[in-house]
Amino acid sequence: MTQTTDPPSSHPDAVAATLATYTHRLQLGDVPAETSLRARHLMLDAIGCALAARREDFALRFESAVHALPGVNVPAACTAGAIGFSRRLPLRDATLLNGVLTHGLDYDDTHMAGVIHLSVSVLPALFSLAAAREQSGADMLTAYIAGLETGARIASVVKSGFHGQGFHPTGVVGAFASALAVGRMIGLDQAGLVAAQGIALSLASGSLQFIEDGSWTKRIHPGWAAQAGITAATFAQQNIPAPDAPYTGRYGLFRSYLDSARQAQIDLALGTAGIDAEGRASHWELNNVAVKPFPMCHFVHASADAAIALRRQGIDTAAIRSVEVAVPAGVVQAVCEPQDAKRRPTSDYEAKFSLPYAVASGLLRGRLGLKELEPAAFSDEGVRDLMARVNYVEDPASTFPRHYTGEVRVTFEDGSTRVHREPVNRGHAERPLTNDEVREKFMDNATLWFPRAHAEAVCAQVLGLDKLASVRTLESLLAADPQL
Structure with missing residues (x-):
């Protein structure tokens, strides 16, 4: 009811x-x-x-x-x-x-x-x-x-x-x-x-x-x-x-x-x-x-995975004219606006809530981990240049909040386009990280500052x-x- x-x-x-x-x-x-x-x-x-x-x-x-x-x-x-x-x-x-x-x-x-x-x-x-x-x-x-x-x-x-x-x-x-x-x-x-x-x-x-x-x-x-x-x-x-x-x-x-x-x-x-x-x-x-799977606001995950998928397909990032990201209307306030600020994060926390950064990092580096949240990563001029060309549109086909969808459309200087859509965000119950993957994530995190033996004892x-x-x-x- x-x-x-x-x-x-x-x-x-x-x-x-x-x-x-x-x-x-x-x-x-x-x-x-x-x-x-x-x-x-x-x-x-x-x-x-x-x-x-x-x-x-x-x-x-x-x-x-x-x-x-x-x-x-x-x-x-x-x-x-x-x-x-x-x-x-x-x-x-x-x-x-x-x-x-x-x-x-x-x-x-x-x-x-x-x-x-x-x-x-x-x-x-x-x-x-x-x-x-x-x-x-x-x-x-x-x-x-x-x-x-x-x-x-x-x-x-x-x-x-x-x-x-x-x-x-x-x-x-x-x-x-x-x-x-x-x-x-x-x-x-x-x-x-x-x-x-x-x-x-x-x-x-x-x-x-x-x-x-x-x-x-x-x-x-x-x-x-x-x-x-x-x-x-x-x-x-x-x-x-x-x-x-x-x-x-x-x-x-x-x-x-x-x-x-x-x-x-x-x-x-x-x-x-x-x-x-x-x-x-x-x-x-x-x-x-x-x-x-990413240390970012969950709202950007599908779009980040879409960008990473395009990167793995071998696109020429130097030839990108513009990027359009289709996102659920319900996430715009958190990760898309104000647009100028989202395109130029000045702290790791601003980067975590920046759709332009998640997509730009995915396209340029093919990854989005803890190292990508260090100042040198989100302040890189190449990343900032690409963030300035990332725009968003509200996605009428999104199934949010059931799924945190994301679609990235890249337009190149010659007018050609490449598109990748993630209809179900990775990690979702319909596309879960397995228990083995959760343990691997834990070991990666727990051994950053602690010995492996300590991490294994905690596990x-x-x-x-x-x-x-x-x-x-x-x-x-x-x-x-x-x-x-």
Whole structure:
């Protein structure tokens, strides 16, 4: 059904109640083996992104900034570890930093229909808390799956509407997903899980203003959402009264974060899709989470692959007159405009959200990895010259947000053209990176600053998480400085 601007629903919120029932009753034995294994690979991917970020300027500066927060000097027994750092922090501060580290390279996974990065809020919310409580890997894995399943459904309701309104769903919906995940891990009942969602409503945030200038605030969003989830679930555990209609109430999520036109487009049925009245799931949204092949905004991936495909076909880049890229209308605001700024990125973060750069790098180099996000790469005069000739058009045939499509048309000086279209972005559930490819990506990322033996030990513990007696073992392994 499609939710319009009808009067607010009666209490309690059916979406919140259903997700609470689902989260409460979920058991790891309910999860298909292949879905459980994929969940562990998604965790591995997020941790690898954090390890790869360890010596990036943003990682060092955020780590220093978090240590400057008031109250950071607490007894060692009350501290938690950050991935790749030996200096310990208060638990919620470590959670914030782990969100920054896992998301900071923009190399982490994305749920396609929800247009949301969930692992980087849900995993940090659970990781330090599970270690502090010495909970088992199976406990954390179950709660992680619950967080991804519920968060994906909440985000899918709005059909990418949050982005159009200027909100980042990773920060906004991540708070609800993290609250449910933490609530599951600390044993909240259904009423407590509804309350946790109600409290999360007052904590959810995440502005897209960073797109205008390439600033670093997006990196904060998942860690802040993770902190919010811990706070919301803990307050619910302490019986703090909370709204019971966080999604469909008069001032609930969908009415407060969307204008009337976007409210008319939402589909509330997606919020509980595949979950029956007893809280049993008939399908797993986790299987629709895409692992990124490029450390760039997911919106540019198909276009980058199209450009790389043309490069591999042997085109003469010196003879290019112009490049036209057909993109989904829903991504223009993030990666195409303002056009002049997108054609001349001045930082790695601006480059990550630049369609002209993704396409130019693909055409000229046939690749788009971490090295292509160094200043020398995006400031190269040859690349800048080609970026100036890259234009975009909105693609009426795009199936966005189901797929993040991309088509590159190159026109040469003699008037001839070459076209390549990617109708389904690589990494999508319909074209997934295999578990073997995810492990290869992890090893590449984890061995940038750490020995291979360390990376292999981390890989073994994460993939064997369902049998790990205490998450503290994994935390102790990860809370270490680089050794290379």
